[in-house]
Structure formats: structure tokens, C-alpha cells
Amino acid sequence: MSDTNHYSTATIYRRMLAQARPYWPHVALVLLLNLLAAPLKLALPLPVKIALDNVLDSKPLPAVLQIFSGPFGAPGSTGMLVFACVLLVVFTLLAYLNGLAIWMVSTYTREKLLLEFRSRLLMHLQELPLTYHDAKGTTDSTYRIQYDAPAIQWIVLDGIQPFLTSSVTIPAMLYVIAVIHWQLALVAIALVPALLGLVRIWGGRLRRQWTSTKELQSSAMFVVQESLGSLRLVKAFGTEDREQSRFAEQATAGMRGQMQVAVSQGTFDLATGTALGVGTAVALFIGMRHVQTGELTLGNFWLVWAYLAQLFGPLQMIGNRLSTLQGALASADRALAVLDEVPKVAEKPDARPLARAKGHFVLEKIAFGYRETEPFLRNVSLEIPAGSCVGIMGPTGAGKTTIAALLMRFYDPTSGRILLDSIDLRDYRLDDLRKQFSVVLQDPVLFSTTIAENIAYGRPDATMAEIEAAAEAANAHLFIRQAENGYDTLVGDRGMKLSGGERQRIALARAFLRDAPLLILDEPTSSVDLHTESLICEALERLTEPRTTLLVTHRPSLLRLCDAVWRVEAGTVSPLGAGAEMSVAWRETTRTAL
Numbered sequence: 001m002s003d004t005n006h007y008s009t010a011t012i013y014r015r016m017l018a019q020a021r022p023y024w025p026h027v028a029l030v031l032l033l034n035l036l037a038a039p040l041k042l043a044l045p046l047p048v049k050i051a052l053d054n055v056l057d058s059k060p061l062p063a064v065l066q067i068f069s070g071p072f073g074a075p076g077s078t079g080m081l082v083f084a085c086v087l088l089v090v091f092t093l094l095a096y097l098n099g100l101a102i103w104m105v106s107t108y109t110r111e112k113l114l115l116e117f118r119s120r121l122l123m124h125l126q127e128l129p130l131t132y133h134d135a136k137g138t139t140d141s142t143y144r145i146q147y148d149a150p151a152i153q154w155i156v157l158d159g160i161q162p163f164l165t166s167s168v169t170i171p172a173m174l175y176v177i178a179v180i181h182w183q184l185a186l187v188a189i190a191l192v193p194a195l196l197g198l199v200r201i202w203g204g205r206l207r208r209q210w211t212s213t214k215e216l217q218s219s220a221m222f223v224v225q226e227s228l229g230s231l232r233l234v235k236a237f238g239t240e241d242r243e244q245s246r247f248a249e250q251a252t253a254g255m256r257g258q259m260q261v262a263v264s265q266g267t268f269d270l271a272t273g274t275a276l277g278v279g280t281a282v283a284l285f286i287g288m289r290h291v292q293t294g295e296l297t298l299g300n301f302w303l304v305w306a307y308l309a310q311l312f313g314p315l316q317m318i319g320n321r322l323s324t325l326q327g328a329l330a331s332a333d334r335a336l337a338v339l340d341e342v343p344k345v346a347e348k349p350d351a352r353p354l355a356r357a358k359g360h361f362v363l364e365k366i367a368f369g370y371r372e373t374e375p376f377l378r379n380v381s382l383e384i385p386a387g388s389c390v391g392i393m394g395p396t397g398a399g400k401t402t403i404a405a406l407l408m409r410f411y412d413p414t415s416g417r418i419l420l421d422s423i424d425l426r427d428y429r430l431d432d433l434r435k436q437f438s439v440v441l442q443d444p445v446l447f448s449t450t451i452a453e454n455i456a457y458g459r460p461d462a463t464m465a466e467i468e469a470a471a472e473a474a475n476a477h478l479f480i481r482q483a484e485n486g487y488d489t490l491v492g493d494r495g496m497k498l499s500g501g502e503r504q505r506i507a508l509a510r511a512f513l514r515d516a517p518l519l520i521l522d523e524p525t526s527s528v529d530l531h532t533e534s535l536i537c538e539a540l541e542r543l544t545e546p547r548t549t550l551l552v553t554h555r556p557s558l559l560r561l562c563d564a565v566w567r568v569e570a571g572t573v574s575p576l577g578a579g580a581e582m583s584v585a586w587r588e589t590t591r592t593a594l
Contacts, residue, residue, distance in 0.1 A: 042172065048306070061075060114149060155325075207329050209264060279312070377399045378572060440522070452464070473512045474539045523552055
């Protein structure tokens with residue numbers, strides 16, 4: 001697995017902040033609330049100092065506190081102790097109210113950031129060519145949306161905010177400590193560069209380990225998705241143990257990666273803990289010696305000690321969060337790599353709108369290959385007149401489905417051009433072009449929702465009457481009405497609660513309802529019985545009549561629908577004749593053979 005990183009840490013922070021731009025006011029509010037927490041932290045140890053120095057030792061209060069302590073009595077009195085307790089309650093309440101506000105605003109901001117980032121990743125992945133998804137697989141994309149996208153929350157809020165607030169609180173605490181006792185301030189100052197040096201040394205190593213680990217975890221998730229997606233085949237061949245072993249192998253590799261991260265983080269924690277322990281011990285020794293000599297009061301020592309604890313806390317937190325931060329940077333790196341994938345099928349800035357196509361296609365000397373160095377379609381020229389039905393035949397893998405994909409501009413030809421109504425496909429708006437098509441595939445795609453919603457997938461605003469009319473045209477209305485809940489029947493995962501013929505007729509109903517001028521039929525009857533095929537053929541006659549249709553088929557019985565038939569073989573296309581003539585010839589050949 002690759003453990004390379006695409007972007008520097010500074011680049012990731014810059015781009016994550018740019019992604020978060022609509023929510024900068026929310027981020028700024030969280031930052032402000034965190035900054036308000038700093039003076040509250042400075043004030044929290046103050047009541048204990050008052051109790052030690054101004055109650056037990058009866059020393060006078062600083063002038064600024066005397067303004068508020070007047071009603072409570074003189075130093076050394078019970079009233080002064082009450083004053084210290086009241087201050088403790090007030091400061092604690094303010095600290096908790098501030099924490100509640102931080103939690104509410106940051107939670108809202110985190111969820112909105114994640115929603116927007118995931119939506120952007122999904123939209124971009126949908127715009128990428130099919131070749132990208134063929135190479136990467138859907139599992140990798142799913143992993144990046146589900147598990148890598150949350151990095152934006154950590155980087156923008158959990159990662160940046162503590163560093164920004166610490167940049168204010170740490171200097172403030174160092175200043176207060178220096179005013180009280182400069183030698184203890186030197187101890188604290190000496191620890192800061194030491195800890196930052198440790199962060200720099202371990203940070204790069206942890207990020208490389210996290211990158212490799214996430215790729216391994218994505219691979220393990222791929223095995224799960226592939227095994228469950230092919231469960232019928234797995235059960236049929238009895239290979240459950242083999243699939244479990246495949247998963248265990250990948251998951252174990254991911255576990256080893258996690259252990260490497262844990263060892264690195266543990267070693268770093270040991271180093272930072274040692275540095276902080278030594279610094280704390282030195283501060284304790286110096287402070288107590290000065291209390292013994294009278295150079296430092298017990299109350300001031302307690303105040304300095306509390307500030308040192310609050311100072312070391314952020315430093316230790318930065319160290320403890322190093323692994324999480326590097327994991328977030330690795331995830332952000334992977335997410336940004338997706339966003340920087342350039343769609344090979346791009347829309348021109350001045351693309352033409354297309355309301356409704358007439359449907360006249362011309363393919364001029366087309367060449368195409370999934371690998372540019374290995375084209376398997378060469379010099380393909382073909383014309384599909386508007387309103388006609390053209391059949392495409394040929395052996396498996398010859399490029400029949402690829403021609404259909406080129407018409408819908410899932411890919412662009414390597415050379416040559418495709419014209420629709422005398423205009424190059426690349427000159428149209430991509431969304432307008434795709435809206436011109438209805439598609440019925442060999443393996444119809446249904447979503448795990450109701451039959452009605454599947455039929456209306458291409459026209460979600462369709463009325464129930466329109467949905468039922470489309471189903472009737474597709475010879476699907478009868479079996480739908482007989483289903484448990486009629487049109488509200490749930491079809492299950494990928495429509496597996498329905499038979500293959502029922503799924504195909506729902507796909508036909510979807511095409512009827514969409515009412516697009518261009519129709520792609522890709523082996524629409526290859527996986528159904530003869531009775532269902534006759535129902536589908538009858539529906540196809542109605543569906544193809546007013547539309548420009550490309551029919552990809554191995555079934556000569558469908559050729560009677562075609563005005564012309566072409567054969568794809570060895571990367572070239574050649575005419576075979578009229579569909580009706582070929583259908584008759586096929587029937588005669590079959591009768592003679594019988």
C-alpha cells in the first residue's frame with residue numbers, strides 16, 4: 001500500500017479552511033468563546049489564594065478586589081472566607097456556562113461542516129468518469145465519504161481551535177507567573193520548545209503510518225462489500241470460509257497498522273510525559289525552597305502551581321492529540337485527492353443548452369479505448385436517423401455497450417466526433433444532454449424504496465395517475481396491483497424481492513414515464529423467460545415508436561423492432577441490413593434447424 005502524502009500540512013489547513021468559509025462566523029464564535037475561557041481559567045485559582053493569604057494569614061486584599069469585598073468584612077474574618085466561596089461559585093458557574101455555549105455552537109458547526117464536505121465529495125465523485133470508479137471501486141469512494149470526510153471537523157475546530165486559544169492562554173499564564181516569580185516562569189518557558197520539537201519529530205512518522213493504515217482499512221471494507229454483494233454466489237459455491245479468510249487477512253494488516261500508530265503515539269506520550277514530569281519536579285523544588293525562605297507566600301505558590309498545571313495541560317493536550325491530528329491530516333489528504341481528480345468528460349464554459357433533441361446521431365470516424373494506448377473501437381462511422389431504431393449486434397466485449405456509453409457521453413472518443421442534431425456532443429450542456437435519454441439495462445437498477453418511487457425516479461414530480469399509466473404501457477400494472485402493497489410495495493435491496501422480469505418491466509415503466517426523445521436498450525430481454533420476453537417486446541414496440549433508439553442485443557427476435565442492424569466486431573462496425581429481414585431470416589434458419 002502506498003504511504004505517500006499528496007499535500008503538505010499547510011496546504012491541507014488552507015484548503016480545509018477554504019472549504020469551511022461559509023461557516024467562518026460560527027468558527028469565529030467558537031474561537032471567541034474559547035478565548036473567554038482563558039480569563040476564567042486564570043480566575044479559578046484566585047479564591048483559594050484569598051483563603052490562604054487573606055483569610056488564614058489576614059493579609060490585605062489587592063486594591064481591585066477590595067472594591068467587591070467591602071460588604072463581606074475585613075481580612076481574616078468569616079466574611080472574607082464567604083467572599084472567597086462566593087467568588088469560587090461565580091467563577092465556576094461562568095466557566096460551565098461558557099463550556100455549554102462552546103459545546104452547542106461547536107456541535108452545530110461540526111455537523112454542518114461535515115454535511116457540506118460529504119455532499120461536495122459525493123457530487124464530485126458522481127462527476128468523475130466511470131473509468132475512475134472502475135479502477136478505484138465504490139468501496140474506496142464510500143470509505144472516503146464516510147470515514148475520511150470527518151477530518152474537516154477535527155482540523156477546523158478540534159485541531160485549530162486549541163492551538164489558537166493556547167497561543168493566547170499560554171503567554172498570558174507565563175506573564176502572570178513571571179510577575180509572581182520569574183524563576184518558575186523560566187522553567188515553564190524551557191518546556192515549550194522541547195515539546196514542540198518532539199511534536200515535529202513524531203508528527204511526520206505518525207501521518208505516514210495513518211495514511212498506510214487507512215488504505216488497509218479501506219481494502220478490508222472492500223472485501224466485506226464484495227462478499228455480501230455476491231452472497232448468492234458465495235453460498236452457491238460454499239466459499240464462506242474463504243471470504244472470511246480474505247477479510248481476516250486484510251483486517252489483520254489494518255490492525256498491524258493501528259498497532260504501529262499506537263506504538264508511535266505511546267513512545268511520543270512517554271517522551272512528553274517525561275519532559276513534563278521533569279519540569280514539574282523542578283518547579284516544585286524551586287517553589288517550595290522559596291516558600292521556606294520566605295521569598296514566596298504559600299498563597300502565591302499555590303496560585304503559580306495552579307497556573308503551571310493549566311499551562312502544562314494545553315501542552316500535554318497538544319501532545320496527546322498528535323496522533324488524532326495526524327490521522328485527520330491523512331484523511332484530509334485522501335479526501336482532497338478525490339476533489340483534485342479532474343473529470344475527463346468536462347463541460348465547456350460556453351456549452352449550448354438543449355431543450356429536447358430531435359435525435360439524429362452521426363458518429364464520424366470514432367476511436368476509443370479504456371486505455372488510450374489500446375483502442376478497441378477504430379474508425380467507427382454510423383448514422384442513426386431521428387426517430388429510427390438501430391440494432392447493434394456482436395460478440396461479448398466487442399464494444400456494443402461502449403457505443404451506447406459514448407452516445408450518453410459517459411466517455412469522450414479518443415478521436416473523431418459524435419454529432420446530435422448536427423452539433424458535437426461536447427458542445428452541449430452535460431446535464432441537458434443526459435436528460436435527453438431513457439435507459440433500460442440488461443440488469444435493471446432498482447433502489448430499495450417503493451415500486452412507485454422507482455418508476456418515478458426520472459420524474460420525481462410525476463402524479464400517481466402518470467405512474468400507473470407508465471406501468472400499464474410497460475405491461476407492469478397487473479403484477480404491481482397484485483403485490484402486497486401495490487405501488488407502495490418495497491422492492492428490497494436492488495429490487496431483489498421482485499423477479500427479473502418484474503424488475504425489467506419496472507425499468508421500462510420508468511423509461512415510459514421519463515418520456516425522453518432518446519432511448520438506450522442494452523440487452524433488455526436477455527435474462528427473462530419466453531412469456532416475459534413477449535410482454536417486454538410488446539411494451540418495447542410502444543416505447544421505441546416515437547423515439548430515436550439504440551438497441552444492443554444478442555437476441556435476433558428483437559431485430560424486428562429495428563430499422564437497421566449493425567454488427568460490431570474487431571473494433572469496427574459494419575451494416576447487416578434491415579431488422580425485419582434479419583428477424584425473418586433468423587426464424588427461417590431456426591425452423592430449418594428444427
